[in-house]
Amino acid sequence: MYKKSFGINGQIQFANEHEYYKLIGFLAKSDGSTSLVWEHNEEQGAWGSEGRIQIYRAILPNNVGRLSLSAGVGNIINRLNCNEFVQDIVRNHGFVMGVQQDKENVLETIPDEFKKDFEEGYNA
Template identity: 40%
Template sequence: MANYNLTYGKKSQLEFQNEDDLFFTIGFLTKADTFMLKWEHNEQQGAWGSEGRIHVLQMPNNYPAPLKSAHTKGVGKVQFRINCNSFLKLLQDLGFVRNTKSQNLQTIRSNIPPKYKASFDKGCTA
């Protein structure tokens, strides 16, 4: 079974206490109409490259602490953004899809290691 990082980002933007905390947060990110994964092509505006972001469209109750500590200001209908290419890569590897507000929970859950499904499920329903 794979070991998962507990810290993501060049500036350690996302830090998790343990793998159960990580998978709880991943489950939480499946909430429809609350989050959207985006790759912003900033290189088209002169920046060094694309940036993976989680757009927080509305602030949900029981918001996990690792996400709170990683916020940057949102724009327009986006309340906050979480910038972290390496974490978005993990989410995509688990079956998250970019540029949609609704994720396929069954697909994502099928990629969660059995040991962490209970934590993932708790995050989905928190």
């Protein structure tokens, strides 16, 4: 569900709901641009699990919010670490871990007034 800011350190911030739903559309693409992962870092002695969005393309669509990206590894260009946002899109928008998302399942969760924003992100 829309909030202006996600994450303890504000890793994801939106100016408005249009940006939020455009990012949701972009993440629902299932074309290899992104993947959703839950890394169990505590198994390697780190602080704890992290919800991450892995990004495999260099250019992101405009107006999808302010994202605090960190460098990726290998073919991952950037990562977006934000447990709160990953939990939000899984719980409220039908996302699943991995590369493949069910567009129609996600689209059902989008209010009618923001479906155009979703489609803009999806087609970016």
